[in-house]
Amino acid sequence: MGTDGPVGNSYPEESSFNVEKKVANDKDVDKWLPITANRNAKWWYSTFHNVTAMVGAGVLSLPYAMSELGWGPGIVVLVLSWIITLYTLWQMVEMHEMVPGKRFNRYHELGQYAFGEKLGLYIVVPQQLIVEVGVNIVYMVTGGKSLKKFHDTVCPNCKSIKLTYFILIFASCHFVLSQLPDFNSISGVSLAAAVMSLSYSTIAWATSVNKGQQLDVDYSLRASTNVGKFFGVLSALGDIAFAYAGHNVVLEIQASLPSTPEKPSKKPMWKGVIFAYIIVALCYFPVALVGYWAFGNSVEDNVLISLSKPAWLIAAANMFVVIHVIGSYQIYAMPVFDMIETVLVKKLHFTPSFPLRLVSRSLYVAFTCFVAITFPFFGGLLGFFGGFAFAPTTYFLPCVMWLAIYKPKRFSLSWITNWICIILGVLLMVLSPIGGLRQIIVNAKTYKFYS
Template sequence: MVVGDARLKRHSGWSEVVYHSITGMLGAGVLGLPSVFSHLGWAGGIIMLVFSLWVSWYTYLLLARMHEVPDLDNKAGNGVRRLDRYDQLSCYVLGPRKGKLALLPFQLIVLIGVAITYTVVGGDSLRAFAHFITPNLAMGKWSFYIIFGAVQLMLSMLPTFNELSMVSLLGAVMSVAYCVIAIVMSARVHPAKGTVNYAPEAVERTPIERTMGIFNALTTVLFAYGGHNMALEIQATLPINEQHKSSVPRMERAVHMTFVVTALAYLLVSIFGFYAFGTSVADNVLLTFSHGPTSWVVAMTDMFVVVHVLAAYQVYINPVFIMCEASLARRTRGGSVNVIVQTLLRMSLVVGVTVVAVLIPFFGSLMGLFGAIGITPTTFTLPPLLWLMLKQPAKWSFDWCQNWFLVIITGLMGVLGTIGALYGIINAASTYHLFAN
């Protein structure tokens, strides 16, 4: 007997899990990774990228392995309980009250924060494409955020991950495509010796700017790994039956494939982007190519970015819909939410996300902020902590030491990154005017 959410449709294969995961993991944040090197340098940037890739892969596997636990209500049998959402896992390990307090605030920050950031990058990319087609277009960037939000209103009417399969597949293809273009475009740049600066210390910055830049760079890298927040929801779509006694082996295979693609994209975009432009690289590496004979390629890539973030937005916002609808269902007599209430709830969330994006359109600093206060705890800190509490490895064993090291070091990185990101947003806000072009 396998216990789980009876309302879920569990008919995905591991390949569908791969492109859901790639769409969620390989996001627009990859385009900001070369700028991280402008604060950390070659050595610091590569070390941080490799470390974060390893930790992210490891913690994703931890979540996958905690998806199935013994069914405590069926002790006499061989029952398996499936923890279909991250909050279910947290509550299972920590108890209902502590579990919600430990996870939900951070998870909601990630899911909604990434949706806000993707509205910004999607609107900016749509605006860049429109200006390539019509250079004298007078519409402000806020107009494109609203257009992006309107498309999301329509996509948000799709009820579950199963209905999002083709959207996620298209998003995964687009994300790989714009990463390949960014790599090829950067590789074609052959800077003359001495014309590009690769030393962060050579850039004129005050000590506080240099320190805050390093802090923000650390969590800009961490922002690239928000996929953990949908890991259990994605794994929940895998069936358990006579052929497949557990979902874990297929999920692990999908995780390995996802991280092979992710690692190649992150490392190559970062290294080639920084090699081409050094410390002068833009927050979004594609913006560095926005003028010149290859501008049409950049315009095409901008549309790839738009399509990808349209899909990735849905992967992130869908768990929020599920949580809100489940909360409402518990408060109704029939235990369900009617279509009208469901539609109004989803519309309200998308409109709210769009309004916030219009008010805080700072892509680079938003990446650092949400990476620090949301993605760091839920991706890097909480999985090893839950593993320690659930599996209880022997004190001072390798498993115990490794997981406590990750809890402490990633928690510290989150604190430092929050400080750096807030500093960046305050500085950016001082020159921003609402409804500006």
Template sequence: MGDQTATRNLQLHHNPVFDVSLNVEGGSNYIDDDGRPKRTGTVWTSSAHIITAVIGSGVLSLAWAMAQLGWIAGPIVMVLFSFITYYTSILLAACYRDPVTGKRNYTYSDAVRSNLGALQVKFCGCVQNVALFGISIGFNIAAAISMVAIQRCNCNHKSGGKNPCHTNNNPYMIAFGISEIVLSQIPNFDKLSWLSIVAAVMSFTYSGIGLALAIAKVAENGKIKGNITGITIGTVTPIQKMWRTFQALGNIAFAYTYSIILIEIQDTIKSPPSEYKTMKKATLLSLTATSIFYILCGCMGYAAFGDLSPGNLLSDKGFHNPYWLINIANAAIVIHLVGAYQVFAQPIFALVEKTAAKVFPDSQFITKDIKIPIPGFGVYNLNLFRLVWRTFYVIITTLISMILPFFNDVVGFLGALAYWPLTVYFPVEMYIAQKKVPKWSTKWIFLQIISLSVLVIALAAAAGSVSGVVQNLKIYKPFKTSS
């Protein structure tokens, strides 16, 4: 989401990394108010989950976003998104318990259902699944860019910069797709605790390297690049400036999108005190830390490259030396995204497979598992429907990635698509419904102004991203163009 890291699992309360409760049988001291194992989450564990979830590949596009907005608007917009995300997260946290029964909502969809009803749940589900599908495409593009960056970095190092090292992204996208076809056949891949741990380590590895390289680049340049208003007219046309400014808003929104898993994180917090009070503190702490890190990455990247800030800070159009450190950072991105793709695809896999089993309960193709013994690993349950359907899904996302391999455009569009409904609209509407905020009251008007304002920004960001795709397609030939 930022990205949208591998920890952003839509069923986090089942994930061992996020389930910090004591799994001990016997005694009321170990049973929570709903009969489940007692939760032990604190402000610190919740803050760690949020930071891990927010910081992802979205951080790589922040320098480019800063270059479009400039030294004044860039930091202001990042702070503004941080404030909006914090405020609406607090509204969402207040909807953790059912307004009538007081029972806990375990997922984002549960919260929507208990506060807004079944119709809104369908709308929420559509937005979630479209966003998840788009994120799968974005992950393939980002992973391919990093693999190409490694190849070209090594090529440039060997040739001393004399070889242009033109490279086609398609073989790397296909390789990424093949790896995902294999991994997608592992049932419940998103339940493996080590996946989230690896993703978190990789996120901080490449983000930290990117920040360190940017600081070193500024020191090497001996000056701070960039200007007050962002990329100058002449470098781009006035129309391009406008569309790229809109697109930058989507890039920043994508980096801050995490609300979809807030309820799941909140469900790990022990009570008393109330989960809301703890979550409010955790959200303030984690978003403050994340915002400082984001502003540092965006500003230092912009200071290092100015108008020429690359769309992906760690691509070969950015840093060149030390090549081994850049390779480590890009390898970390690839490892992160290989696992992250599976976690974000799992909810879609589960939805289709559960629906198919419900509609065709007697179909052996859909419901039957073929047991295949694997020496040293036990028995693998091969399901033919899962094999065909998940393979088809990966192939489709890979093909779209090859047709539209535009990182910033895709990231901007995903940010525009997911940020308003999931971070603003639903939290605002749920809070109004739960607290019975009177229509046309000062608070109601204030909340609606926030929602409407972010909707306008999201529409502008989506338009900017679509415009970027159109412009890129004029010079890009799918399956042929090499970069």
């Protein structure tokens, strides 16, 4: 057994010992990292984690997106997005355990299996980070704006307070919540956020119904010039892409579910996803259609801003938004924390500890807060990030992986469906950031820093 070693059998024994030690050490690290630390989740955890991840700030911008697209194209894009993203989400749930005895706990692990160790990492990680960090920044802005709206509604005669301070107030709670160790530990926060998302969505469309169709309502496209209409359509596509962004955390959510060969995690996960998508439909379609019906092309980029009465209900809705985006922020931050802590412990060889987690996560929260108070362009940020990174990770990257791994027969239903999704997703990725960037530039002309 050990005759090949340079000194009797000492070399292979030492090598075997080192390998076993490394495996044991990796297992200990995995038990500490937030994604793989706890696998005791129930199927309904996946429901409210997915609802919290998906139904966020994006739902309130859907009437605005409709005003840039018009009735026909707006409804088509909304329905198509719902169908395509449900299909690609199903693919990801299926691929989580495609290799017997192995689980792809993270999006980039699936990418590495599909495209190769290095290429998969380079393709997936930058896009996933752009999505998750981008969402966290936008949610900082949303949380701050909703707090400010709540303050201004409850106390209209009070002294005006800068938006910057409200973003800082919103950020302060995340310095505490970010210390929760893993997905299951934030399940209570996520459940509250999911309930709030359904609540404020219902308030948004029900209050719009109560307010009724405005006397001077206009359903022509929002912009008056052809150039403005073109860029508006592109920005709207980005807004809608942002509204279906839950794919970036779906494998990480599924990793928290228990799994055995007899009872694989994909069954409870898919059950949770179906319930989540029903809730998503109940939130998205009424808000988008009723909000646009009531206000036409004069609707604000956050429909709650268009609704000024009854004041107490609008104040409550804005506070529900705050609670929801607190949960959403944590859902999207958790995979980022996992990446940061993996690098610190596995690459830089820091010892897993509470101080390490405290410092690294607090620095991340501080970073997203700083960017949010510097660039709070809500609608433009949604459009820009929506197309640039959400389209690949949500609309067509799962399809590319499916084709690379399963290799369906050319011109089969699976092959055709995946290629249609890929083509639509690539068009979305290329076109929509242009509209979002233009909107940021337009807003920047009149913007004062740290106002």
